[in-house]
Amino acid sequence: DTAVSQTPKYLVTQMGNDKSIKCEQNLGHDTMYWYKQDSKKFLKIMFSYNNKELIINETVPNRFSPKSPDKAHLNLHINSLELGDSAVYFCASSQERVRDTQYFGPGTRLTVL
Amino acid sequence: AQSVTQLGSHVSVSEGALVLLRCNYSSSVPPYLFWYVQYPNQGLQLLLKYTTGATLVKGINGFEAEFKKSETSFHLTKPSAHMSDAAEYFCAVNTNAGKSTFGDGTTLTVKP
Secondary structure: OOOEEEEOOEEEEOOOOOEEEEEEEOOOOOEEEEEEEOOOOOEEEEEEEEOOEEEEEOOOOOOEEEEEEEOOEEEEEEOOOOHHHOEEEEEEEEOOOOOOOOEEOOOEEEEEO | OOEEEOOOOEEEEEOOOOEEEOOEEEOOOOOEEEEEEEOOOOOEEEEEEEOOOOOEEEOHHHOEEEEEOOOOEEEEEEOOOOHHHOEEEEEEEEOOOOOEEEOOOEEEEEEO
16 A cells, blocks of 8 residues: 555666666655665756646756656656666645645655666 | 745754654744654654644644644643654644645754
8 A cells, every 4th residue: 555656666777778767656655756865865857747737847957858748747768877877756745735745655765877 | 025944953862761852833824733643764743733722732742732823833742752762853844825835854862
């Protein structure tokens, strides 16, 4: 009965490869997010979708492309991976964008070699 | 533009002592304020939040925070620290634009 799930939990890959991280929420929320947490634990929002529509797109390289096939899923595809992409990526969801609590997934630890 | 400043990237307290984690925000519109906790190798989970109404907010695990508009602060406190409180704590601010900004986090260490 996991609320927000992500796959895979760990991802180790070579520079230049393309990879995807999947996220699913079973909370019936309308809004989903992707965050990047670096090695110093700094957390930064990357994207936000509301009802499958992109509403927040921070200054993220266009190698990162989110895709929301439906309200319950928000996937993150990364092209041409670079060393600096190594981080923990968190998916989150909330019912409403402003007042509501965000529920976070367990994270995907991406290591680029 | 909104911002969040957490004073003290590392806070160490003894078990049973008062916990005080500081958070100051900057926002041009009324903010919605949150404290989240992150245990090792886990995602963030909500401790408490302020949206409207009572400025003293109580959360889980005995934590509370007070919204002080005049000081633009939302400090987190707990009267008596427990070993299980050791974790990373994040203050966050949301605005009506729907954007969340997180502070840089404070690592809380609890000594026996």
